[in-house]
Amino acid sequence: xxxxxxxxxxxxxxxxxxxxxxxxxxxxxxxxxxxxxxxxxxxxxxxxxxxxxxxxxxxxxxxxxxxxxxxxxxxxxxxxxxxxxxxxxxxxxxxxxxxxxxxxxxxxxxxxxxxxxxxxxxxxxxxxxxxxxxxxxxxxxxxxxxxxxxxxxxxxxxxxxxxxxxxxxxxxxxxxxxxxxxxxxxxxxxxxxxxxxxxxxxxxxxxxxxxxxxxxxxxxxxxxxxxxxxxxxxxxxxxxxxxxxxxxxxxxxxxxxxxxxxxxxxxxxxxxxxxxxxxxxxxxxxxxxxxxxxxxxxxxxxxxxxxxxxxxxxxxxxxxxxxxxxxxxxxxxxxxxxxxxxxxxxxxxxxxxxxxxxxxxxxxxxxxxxxxxxxxxxxxxxxxxxxxxxxxxxxxxxxxxxxxxxxxxxxxxxxxxxxxxxxxxxxxxxxxxxxx
Amino acid sequence: xxxxxxxxxxxxxxxxxxxxxxxxxxxxxxxxxxxxxxxxxxxxxxxxxxxxxxxxxxxxxxxxxxxxxxxxxxxxxxxxxxxxxxxxxxxxxxxxxxxxxxxxxxxxxxxxxxxxxxxxxxxxxxxxxxxxxxxxxxxxxxxxxxxxxxxxxxxxxxxxxxxxxxxxxxxxxxxxxxxxxxxxxxxxxxxxxxxxxxxxxxxxxxxxxxxxxxxxxxxxxxxxxxxxxxxxxxxxxxxxxxxxxxxxxxxxxxxxxxxxxxxxxxxxxxxxxxxxxxxxxxxxxxxxxxxxxxxxxxxxxxxxxxxxxxxxxxxxxxxxxxxxxxxxxxxxxxxxxxxxxxxxxxxxxxxxxxxxxxxxxxxxxxxxxxxxxxxxxxxxxxxxxxxxxxxxxxxxxxxxxxxxxxxxxxxxxxxxxxxxxxxxxxxxxxxxxxxx
Numbered sequence: 001x002x003x004x005x006x007x008x009x010x011x012x013x014x015x016x017x018x019x020x021x022x023x024x025x026x027x028x029x030x031x032x033x034x035x036x037x038x039x040x041x042x043x044x045x046x047x048x049x050x051x052x053x054x055x056x057x058x059x060x061x062x063x064x065x066x067x068x069x070x071x072x073x074x075x076x077x078x079x080x081x082x083x084x085x086x087x088x089x090x091x092x093x094x095x096x097x098x099x100x101x102x103x104x105x106x107x108x109x110x111x112x113x114x115x116x117x118x119x120x121x122x123x124x125x126x127x128x129x130x131x132x133x134x135x136x137x138x139x140x141x142x143x144x145x146x147x148x149x150x151x152x153x154x155x156x157x158x159x160x161x162x163x164x165x166x167x168x169x170x171x172x173x174x175x176x177x178x179x180x181x182x183x184x185x186x187x188x189x190x191x192x193x194x195x196x197x198x199x200x201x202x203x204x205x206x207x208x209x210x211x212x213x214x215x216x217x218x219x220x221x222x223x224x225x226x227x228x229x230x231x232x233x234x235x236x237x238x239x240x241x242x243x244x245x246x247x248x249x250x251x252x253x254x255x256x257x258x259x260x261x262x263x264x265x266x267x268x269x270x271x272x273x274x275x276x277x278x279x280x281x282x283x284x285x286x287x288x289x290x291x292x293x294x295x296x297x298x299x300x301x302x303x304x305x306x307x308x309x310x311x312x313x314x315x316x317x318x319x320x321x322x323x324x325x326x327x328x329x330x331x332x333x334x335x336x337x338x339x340x341x342x343x344x345x346x347x348x349x350x351x352x353x354x355x356x357x358x359x360x361x362x363x364x365x366x367x368x369x370x371x372x373x374x375x376x377x378x379x380x381x382x383x384x385x386x387x388x389x390x391x392x393x394x395x396x397x398x399x400x401x402x403x404x405x406x407x408x409x410x411x412x413x414x415x416x417x418x419x420x421x422x423x424x425x426x427x428x429x430x431x432x433x434x435x436x
Numbered sequence: 437x438x439x440x441x442x443x444x445x446x447x448x449x450x451x452x453x454x455x456x457x458x459x460x461x462x463x464x465x466x467x468x469x470x471x472x473x474x475x476x477x478x479x480x481x482x483x484x485x486x487x488x489x490x491x492x493x494x495x496x497x498x499x500x501x502x503x504x505x506x507x508x509x510x511x512x513x514x515x516x517x518x519x520x521x522x523x524x525x526x527x528x529x530x531x532x533x534x535x536x537x538x539x540x541x542x543x544x545x546x547x548x549x550x551x552x553x554x555x556x557x558x559x560x561x562x563x564x565x566x567x568x569x570x571x572x573x574x575x576x577x578x579x580x581x582x583x584x585x586x587x588x589x590x591x592x593x594x595x596x597x598x599x600x601x602x603x604x605x606x607x608x609x610x611x612x613x614x615x616x617x618x619x620x621x622x623x624x625x626x627x628x629x630x631x632x633x634x635x636x637x638x639x640x641x642x643x644x645x646x647x648x649x650x651x652x653x654x655x656x657x658x659x660x661x662x663x664x665x666x667x668x669x670x671x672x673x674x675x676x677x678x679x680x681x682x683x684x685x686x687x688x689x690x691x692x693x694x695x696x697x698x699x700x701x702x703x704x705x706x707x708x709x710x711x712x713x714x715x716x717x718x719x720x721x722x723x724x725x726x727x728x729x730x731x732x733x734x735x736x737x738x739x740x741x742x743x744x745x746x747x748x749x750x751x752x753x754x755x756x757x758x759x760x761x762x763x764x765x766x767x768x769x770x771x772x773x774x775x776x777x778x779x780x781x782x783x784x785x786x787x788x789x790x791x792x793x794x795x796x797x798x799x800x801x802x803x804x805x806x807x808x809x810x811x812x813x814x815x816x817x818x819x820x821x822x823x824x825x826x827x828x829x830x831x832x833x834x835x836x837x838x839x840x841x842x843x844x845x846x847x848x849x850x851x852x853x854x855x856x857x858x859x860x861x862x863x864x865x866x867x868x869x870x871x872x
Contacts, residue, residue: 005533008517011480013530015537016544019476035799037776037806037825040455044447044563045481045519045549046501065482066504068515070553077513079504081444083481094449097441101451103775103824105809108452113481117506127480138809142788146806149796261793339539340473352578357697360585363471370473370582373541373574388539389473 010118010126017336022129025328026111029131029154033109036150038133041108043090045115046081053082055089055310063116065126083115087132092312095136099313105137111324123329134319136307141251144284144302144318145258151298151320152263155288158327163290163297165263166271169252170281170301172235175245176272179238180222186212188279194226195275202227226273235272255284280306283318293330297323338390342369342429343412345382347398358395358407358425365429386412392436393429446554446562453772458565461764462547465567465590469545472586474569477544479526481551482517489518491525491746499552501562519551523568528748531572535749541573547760559765570755572743577687580720580738580754581694587734587756588699591724594763599726599733601699602707605688606717606737608671611681612708615674616658622648624715630662631711638663662709671708691720716742719754729766733759774826778805778865779848781818783834794831794843794861801865822848828872829865 007013014022030040046067053061066079073080084090087110095106111131120126133150135143148165155163173194177187193208202223209219225234239245252270259268276285276299283302290297300320308314342362346355355371362369370389372382379396386394396408396417406419409428420428443449450458466476482503489497502515509516520526523546531542547567556562569586571579584601591599613623629644638659645655661670675681688706695704712721712735719738726733736756744750778798782791791807798805806825808818815832822830832844832853842855845864856864 007480014478016475035804039452042450044443068502140809143809258792262796356694360698368471373576373579
């Protein structure tokens, strides 16, 4: 039941356990990206409207969150800024703005929220984090293989075991269209239909292809070739006489051999029917899928003219995108971490000063610590708070301890209590910390 | 000269060195906050417009970035959402939405961008990061002292040495107004004038006070008391007969004694003339200043009715805000970190596979590594790239090495080259990494 205190439709508040799970995942991806020599980039949440519009097609443009002009212009009802819709258009702008300051090639990663006014649904949000690794300025297939390996390593280090990389090449697909005599004018349409082979019965795809102008026999043979268990082998035969096809197969083979030492063989397969709907890819393309998960958990490919089309310089590009929101949803929710290691009682106002100091000693020993901030002077109530905070130890400091110059360290798991001299507390806590 | 590729006015792109400096600082603050038992909270970039408007006064409302309604409603020119203006209104909403799920007290920290349509200027941005620590649900002065200590530790760990904490209490100020016979109706106005003592000659403040209705003699004496070198002592005398004043002085003394073991004495001082312009504070207030820096680098205080006023539950609150953007501007720009530890040459297409594998070996040894992604087969050019990447070592793998089963490890500082068996590379790199 939505309440007036809920976050806006399609957005989420992340309380402690969620923030910890998310930041841990982002940290893993960041570390992998840096190990591959990708450097971080952060751009503003919004861009000028003209930088964004016209880049995502009509449907995409409708999903852009536009920001109203301010001051005297607000009444115009016009927008001049818009929240970023992806991380690629900002990358193109940055490549244009800082060209000579950027290394060549420019290998960057970006992890940050984007905003789309999609209809919210299960696991579909209006504010969600994208995570991209891209290399601008290299035509080498090594750059494709590097992005793919980094993406694979990130998923593996996030704890995913059961996923598969479907690899193909746009040039293989061009060769295929050539080999099956598909007129160039309908090539992209045919690919969009073939992209549905995962979701639609083959006969439906054949029907679509004949609607688009292919002869029934050719359409049937094309689909049969792609869905055959030995599709990859059949394609190698079918493409023998196509220059694009041969180049594409070579590209696929090169990627497979480059990654062989780093990606387990059972996790990657040449998959001719994997098309990727988007028209801007020019070389290797790939998609990461996991059993039981609809859609992909990552994708990537070479897009040699995209940056220029998005308003940036004319540089070749390749990159990988990690579906981090979908992956976070797959990972078991982490057990919420305890808020505290050490809880310190405050038995009376007069003892609050020493108690505050004991918490400081615990922090200096590298532990998370806090004094009791409530109004009760009862030990039972304060131990309850210590327990609710998940504290591993509770420091009890009452009149008795004050008189004796000691502090009672209570093990919150065993309930065992030990009185130790106040002066030894730091050392003792550091030792307990090391043991636990 | 602004170009079409610049980020929107008042916003910034952060390239690698900037991101590293900023993320390092945020990481330091995060670690300190967690050591004190504050837990993280992240809320959406935008809130419903009605959640934000009316919370920041008329001037504040004008600075809110509003988001246009979408779809068929876009033409109305109306807004329904707005970018968050601070982190406190979202906190109030979260406290209302998740009340019973949150720990009591709820100690949270938040580090994230906020957006204000201010006129951009030197060190004044429209997108900037705020960093808040707050405790909701505790009336204890221990909570105030805890927030203050955490804030202090964060600044100290960020490397700031030369800063001072100006401490006061709203109750001291109430007592002061009482002791000087200031009518309750003009109390806040008088405080706003007194707040200018740092920027305006005392005579100017006296003139403002008499304009506001104070007798000249009283106004003069009030200002003299506050700017005297022994203001704190004079106030202790002047407030002797005011209940609020005595309570306020006691509050200040308690905070000072609580933090005594953790904040060096020379860094904190009871400063009666420190007023803080905002009207919502109810207890201790403080401001952190540094020589040569206009304005404050941090502030905080108790605000027992603010969360309710902002639409949240009626809970006491206290907190500290770290002026992280100003602090980042004070810290010397960090030397940009090298992008790579290990650069791997690709001397010919045939050798690209083994080179790719060598980079993988380096990464497995915990080093940041990449193969050369350019088109040149010349060693000089590739060494230049290795040097530009800041690589500490370059792995050279040409025909000679391939024939010998070795790889040449070049120390990029000394220029020294050593051929080692390919099979020993991982171990050797791990050792080099340990040494450097």
